[in-house]
Amino acid sequence: MTADPGYNFAYLDENTKRMIRRAILKAIAIPGHQVPFGGREMPLPYGWGTGGIQVTASLLGPDDVLKVIDQGADDTTNAVSIRHFFRRVAGIAVTTRTREASIIQTRHRIPEAKLTEGQIIVYQVPMPEPMFRLEPRLTETRRMHGLADYGVMHVKLYEDVACHGEISIAYNYPVMVHGRYLMSPSPIPAFDNPKMDRMPALQLFGAGREKRIYAVPPYTSVRSLDFEDHPFRAHRAKGCCALCGAGDSYLDEVVTDDRGGRMFVCSDTDYCEERQASRTENAA
Amino acid sequence: MAYVAVKGGEQAIRHAHAWLGETRRGDPVTAELEIAQIEQQLGLAVDRVMAEGSCLDRGLAALAIKQAQGDLIEAIFLLRAYRTTLPRFGYARPLDTAAMRLNRRVSATYKDLPGGQVLGPTYDYTHRLLDFSLARPDAAPEAAPQAAEPQPAAPHVTELLSREGLMAREPEDGQEPADLTRQPQSFPADRSARLQNLARGDEGFLLSLGYSTQRGYGNSHPFVGEIRQGLVTVSMVPPELGFEIDLGEIEVTECQMVNQFHGSRSQPPQFTRGYGLVLGRCERKAMSMALVDRALQAGALGEDRAAPVQDEEFVMLHSDNVEATGFVEHLKLPHYVDFQSELEVVRRLREAAAAEPRSVEAAE
Amino acid sequence: MRPGFADPVLDTQASFRAILEAMSRPGRIQRLEAAPTPPAPLAPATAAALLTLVDAETPLFTDVGGEAADWLRFHCGCPIVPQPGQAAFALIVGAPPSLSALPAGSDEDPQAGATLIWQVAALRGEAGWRLSGPGIEREHRLEVRDAPASFIGEWAEMGRAFPRGVDAILCAGRDLAALPRTLRIREG
Numbered sequence: 001m002t003a004d005p006g007y008n009f010a011y012l013d014e015n016t017k018r019m020i021r022r023a024i025l026k027a028i029a030i031p032g033h034q035v036p037f038g039g040r041e042m043p044l045p046y047g048w049g050t051g052g053i054q055v056t057a058s059l060l061g062p063d064d065v066l067k068v069i070d071q072g073a074d075d076t077t078n079a080v081s082i083r084h085f086f087r088r089v090a091g092i093a094v095t096t097r098t099r100e101a102s103i104i105q106t107r108h109r110i111p112e113a114k115l116t117e118g119q120i121i122v123y124q125v126p127m128p129e130p131m132f133r134l135e136p137r138l139t140e141t142r143r144m145h146g147l148a149d150y151g152v153m154h155v156k157l158y159e160d161v162a163c164h165g166e167i168s169i170a171y172n173y174p175v176m177v178h179g180r181y182l183m184s185p186s187p188i189p190a191f192d193n194p195k196m197d198r199m200p201a202l203q204l205f206g207a208g209r210e211k212r213i214y215a216v217p218p219y220t221s222v223r224s225l226d227f228e229d230h231p232f233r234a235h236r237a238k239g240c241c242a243l244c245g246a247g248d249s250y251l252d253e254v255v256t257d258d259r260g261g262r263m264f265v266c267s268d269t270d271y272c273e274e275r276q277a278s279r280t281e282n283a284a
Numbered sequence: 285m286a287y288v289a290v291k292g293g294e295q296a297i298r299h300a301h302a303w304l305g306e307t308r309r310g311d312p313v314t315a316e317l318e319i320a321q322i323e324q325q326l327g328l329a330v331d332r333v334m335a336e337g338s339c340l341d342r343g344l345a346a347l348a349i350k351q352a353q354g355d356l357i358e359a360i361f362l363l364r365a366y367r368t369t370l371p372r373f374g375y376a377r378p379l380d381t382a383a384m385r386l387n388r389r390v391s392a393t394y395k396d397l398p399g400g401q402v403l404g405p406t407y408d409y410t411h412r413l414l415d416f417s418l419a420r421p422d423a424a425p426e427a428a429p430q431a432a433e434p435q436p437a438a439p440h441v442t443e444l445l446s447r448e449g450l451m452a453r454e455p456e457d458g459q460e461p462a463d464l465t466r467q468p469q470s471f472p473a474d475r476s477a478r479l480q481n482l483a484r485g486d487e488g489f490l491l492s493l494g495y496s497t498q499r500g501y502g503n504s505h506p507f508v509g510e511i512r513q514g515l516v517t518v519s520m521v522p523p524e525l526g527f528e529i530d531l532g533e534i535e536v537t538e539c540q541m542v543n544q545f546h547g548s549r550s551q552p553p554q555f556t557r558g559y560g561l562v563l564g565r566c567e568r569k570a571m572s573m574a575l576v577d578r579a580l581q582a583g584a585l586g587e588d589r590a591a592p593v594q595d596e597e598f599v600m601l602h603s604d605n606v607e608a609t610g611f612v613e614h615l616k617l618p619h620y621v622d623f624q625s626e627l628e629v630v631r632r633l634r635e636a637a638a639a640e641p642r643s644v645e646a647a648e
Numbered sequence: 649m650r651p652g653f654a655d656p657v658l659d660t661q662a663s664f665r666a667i668l669e670a671m672s673r674p675g676r677i678q679r680l681e682a683a684p685t686p687p688a689p690l691a692p693a694t695a696a697a698l699l700t701l702v703d704a705e706t707p708l709f710t711d712v713g714g715e716a717a718d719w720l721r722f723h724c725g726c727p728i729v730p731q732p733g734q735a736a737f738a739l740i741v742g743a744p745p746s747l748s749a750l751p752a753g754s755d756e757d758p759q760a761g762a763t764l765i766w767q768v769a770a771l772r773g774e775a776g777w778r779l780s781g782p783g784i785e786r787e788h789r790l791e792v793r794d795a796p797a798s799f800i801g802e803w804a805e806m807g808r809a810f811p812r813g814v815d816a817i818l819c820a821g822r823d824l825a826a827l828p829r830t831l832r833i834r835e836g
Binding site for chain 1: 293294296297361364365367368369371465466467468469470471472597601606607609610611612613614617618619620621622624625626627628629632633636
């Protein structure tokens, strides 16, 4: 498929790409810091991944192989739509295979397969500010980041422990990057947080509506906030995938009837399919 | 097995788009809407889409309205997404609204004034009775008499007050105005950024905020100094020419509210200004904008800032309907991964609670 | 006037990905195949970095003049500023200015720190400085021919002001390496 001649390669004009590229480089140089950028209006709605799309569009070249996932799956409607958008405006190759992709754009998950040095993962971010529920004012949170004053978040976690006996944040679990910046990992389940720590791949985060880009360079420390006596734990549903039998993957719960029947399947469709394929091979 | 891995997103999208196309067209027995009909006969909708879409092109705005089945926020979004791809050739000189070719000009502060009161094509004194004659085709309207002379340019009411020293003049700081379509918003914002934000902002949001100032949320005693509607000349100085050239005329609505100000330690009592300027004939929007602009000056004028409308961050970060509709509506996208993680937490907490009933005190 | 990139869209993209890789994996040398042939004293990698990152929105401080400065103005359209303290980018082909002369941003806006594009005689991996920090699994090595002896000390001094700081892109011939402000440099 060749790129739509009605638009510039990868949709954005070159000045916009240059501005975004500069922001990405600064984001990498200051791991976890939210860099403001002149986000543009995209032909997809805010909330559908416009930040991730702008980051991806500024990275993409003709040799790239793009994978797009939403909720871990390549076939969710929004993933399909974004993949189609890039096929149309950049004419690039796409894949559903995690290991074949050079760029993975994601909403809400990190693939189960370990990402490698040749890869970049681009997260779609709705709210880049990790403290927005505690302090909605940008002028305040900006000051807190400047001073590395994250007391409000520690208090919130402490209150959680006091009330519930554990930290009750299930997703978008705040992390400390390179020991300096408190960062939102985007609404991935806390289960995925440990994958971010010292990941060999470059991690980029784009928030289109809030107009922020941030990054975690490869092999950078990403620590989920916790307390010595209440260490961070990555939870998943108890059970195995009904399709591939995986006992280590993050699971989606599927309601099968209205009498309490349910089953669990891998949220990462590529991981699940690979495991199913290798089981069939082994059986043959 | 009851569960089949969900496949076919691509096909579902294709079919949904086809269905949407059919729905948009409606019954094929009815003649299809022409762009020119929308442009000519739904002019106020076209104006709103151009104003909030930040793009002056009646034909494209009409096309967007047709494509969006009359959903104006959707149409605004379409126009914005188109606009963002356009190259920028240069920057216009500031508009001179005092030289406006007026179609309408009303002042609520003076019975008569230089330039006069011009009612213009307004709904103000129509009786809101459904006009059933419009339901019949070819109901030609009564011809409006033409003025013999074009309306002369009229000085601004606020200028008359300023000459008397009763109204503060806006300081000319020589700074290039902000451009929020290029640079992200930052706070505190300057007034040019605020006005651009409001000019692009959602009419309904500004209307409600402006209304709140009148009901005591934000101290405000506004008078409509004047509303004017008409044509102003857009000119620019291309760097390669070095002199000003006229590009054409655009229709705008301007509202200047006159507000009482009791004065402060550094300033004597005088009137202050709330300013609204909107592309096209968007009078409700221009008036709301002027109220909100004045309320947002509370900090600079040393007034208390207690009401939502006086909170710059709150107003500016929630005024854009394309942003707002995106984030509200994105909640319908799949969130089952996050929901699953919450399910696990709630189940775990319930199990723990059942196993060991605790009081809040015991946890402390 | 010598031309810029042969393919402004795709060559810029390839060049950006090389710079991105360099910044993500500090000290690892990237080779720019699609670099232009700029006027002296600019090296191809230097020119590629400039075309990729600098434009009318980024004031540039530089120690080059003459044809090279004209080439820059024409292809990048960047304003050239007389003081390093006004620059978003500093292009240096001679002795680098003191890092503290360049904008370092503020604690709230550290991204306003400048980027130094520093053209050096040669870059070599597997020898020289010992690099560690984000982007580096254990250790990277980088030899920067003719780097001033004071550089490492100044760099360490700047590191104490983190998140404020300056980031550097080093260019030699068609080679390019980057030093983000998080980098720790020790003598080899």
